[in-house]
C-alpha cells in the first residue's frame with residue numbers, strides 16, 4: 001500500500017488525483033442526498049447535453065491559463081461568431097460550409113487581435129481582453145439590434161444537426177462524444193506536442209523560454225487564436241442545440257468556464273496545468289446547479305456552493321504546491 | 326606562446342564589428358569590436374552593468390543589435406533568433422541559468438529543439454534516453470535522486486548549472502558562451518566548471534567566458550577583454566599580463582574610470 005502511494009504515478013499526478021477525489025465525493029453526496037434523481041438516467045443525459053458548451057472552451061482556455069495569461073473575451077467571441085453563423089446560415093439558405101468557415105475564421109481573427117494586443121502592444125491580457133469582451137458584445141448588439149435569429153428552418157433535420165447534437169441510441173447527446181474526443185486530442189497536444197511543450201515553458205518562465213529558443217510571442221498568439229476557434233465552435237454547437245441565436249448568447253459562460261479550469265488544478269501562475277483536471281472541473285461545475293437543486297436546496301445556494309468549491313479546490317492546490325518548494 | 330599562436334595562426338571563428346545596442350534611450354553597447362579564434366577562450370570582464378550579458382545575448386540571438394556586423398566562420402550573418410544561432414553552432418550557459426523550474430529535465434534539455442515526428446509530436450522515449458545519457462555521461466550526475474523526470478525546482482545551483490553545461494556540450498557546437506557560470510557555486514563545483522572551460526580547448530572549441538572573479542578568469546582564459554559602460558577599453562593576451570597586473574588594471578578602472586594601456 002505504502003508503495004502504491006509513493007509510486008511515480010501518484011507523485012506526478014497529485015493534482016489529477018485530488019480533483020478526481022473531489023468529484024467522486026461530490027457525486028457521492030448527490031447520490032446519497034437525492035437517490036431518486038441520481039439513480040436514474042435523465043439527470044446524466046441533461047449533464048451530457050449542457051456541459052460540452054462551456055467544456056470545450058474550458059479545455060481550450062487551459063492552454064491560455066497555462067501560459068500565465070487569461071482571456072475574458074471568449075463569451076463575446078461566442079456571441080459574435082454565433083451571430084455570424086446564424087446570419088450566414090439563414091441568408092444562404094442553409095449553406096453550412098460557408099457559415100462554419102466564416103464563423104470560425106472570425107473567432108480566430110478575434111483571438112489574433114487578443115494575441116497581438118498582448119504580445120506586440122504589451123497590454124496585460126486581463127486588461128486587453130476586458131476591452132475586446134465589451135467590443136465584440138457591443139458589435140453583436142449593434143448588428144443584431146437586440147433581436148434573435150431562428151435557424152430552425154435551415155438547420156433542423158440536417159446532417160450537421162445530427163452530427164453535432166443528435167442523441168446516439170436515443171440517449172447519449174452527440175456533443176458529449178465530441179467533447180470527449182476533443183478533450184483527448186487536446187490532452188495529447190498539451191502534453192506531447194511541441195506546441196503544448198512550448199506553452200508550458202513560456203508560462204513557466206518567459207525569459208528562460210526565450211533564451212532556450214522558443215518564440216514566445218508566436219506561442220502566445222497561437223494560444224489566443226485556438227481559443228477563438230473553439231469559442232466559435234462552442235457557439236455553433238449551442239446554435240444547433242437551441243436552433244436559435246439570441247444576442248446575449250455566451251455571456252453566461254465566463255464564470256463557469258474559468259471556474260472549471262481553476263477547479264481542475266491549472267495554476268493561475270502558469271507553467272503547470274492539466275487538461276484531464278479541466279475535464280473533471282467541467283463535470284463538477286456543470287453538475288452543481290442541478291445537483292444542488294436535486295438535493296432539495298433552493299437555487300439560491302448554487303453560487304454559494306460554487307464559491308465554496310472553487311475556494312476549497314484552489315486552496316488544496318496551493319498547499320500541494322507549497323509542500324513541493 | 327599560446328597568445329602568439331592565436332594571434333598569427335588560428336582561424337577566426339567569430340568577429341563583431343561596430344556593435345551598438347540600445348534599450349530605449351539607454352546605450353548599453355557602444356561600438357564594440359570583438360573577435361574569437363578557433364580553440365580560444367576569451368574572458369569578458371567588467372563591472373556590473375558594463376554590458377557583458379547584453380553583448381553575449383547579441384551573439385546568441387536573444388537580442389538584436391541596433392547596428393553593426395557579425396561574422397561567423399568568415400561569413401556575415403544576421404542572427405535573428407536563438408534557434409538560428411544554435412543551428413550555426415553557438416551554445417550558451419546563461420547567468421540566469423535559463424531553465425524552467427516546473428518542467429522535467431528531459432524537457433528542459435530539449436526545449437526549443439524538441440525531437441519530434443513530422444507532425445510535431447514529441448518523441449518522448451528518445452528525448453528521455455538522450456537526456457539520460459547527458460545526465461550520466463556529460464554531467465556526471467551520480468545522485469539517484471535526480472532523474473530525467475525530475476523537475477528543475479529541486480536542483481541545487483550547481484546541479485542546475487550542470488544541466489545547462491551538459492546541454493551545451495551535447496549539441497556539438499563550435500562556440501560556447503558562459504555567463505558567470507560559477508555564480509553561487511561551491512568551491513568544488515566551481516573547480517569543475519573551470520576544468521570544463523579549460524577542457525574545451527582540447528576539442529578545439531571556442532568560448533566566451535564571463536566571470537567577476539579574476540582568479541577564475543585568469544586560470545581559464547587565453548585573452549581578456551575589458552568592457553566598461555558599453556565600450557571595450559582594454560584587451561590583453563594572457564602572456565602579456567600577470568594576474569596581479571590584471572587585478573591592478575581592474576581596480577584602476579574601477580577607481581578612475583580609465584585604464585592605462587601601453588602600446
Ligand SMILES: Nc1ncnc2c1ncn2[C@@H]1O[C@H](COP(=O)(O)OP(=O)(O)OP(=O)(O)O)[C@@H](O)[C@H]1O
Nearest residue numbers: 348351353371372373374375376377378379380420
Ligand atoms: N532587457 C533590458 N532592458 C533594458 N535594459 C537592460 C536590459 N538588459 C540589460 N539592460 C541594461 O543594460 C545594462 C547592461 O546590462 P548587462 O546585463 O549587459 O550587464 P553585465 O555586464 O552583464 O552586468 P552583471 O555583471 O551585473 O551581470 C544595464 O544597465 C542593464 O540595466
Ligand SMILES: [Mg+2]
Nearest residue numbers: 377378420504
Ligand atoms: Mg551579466
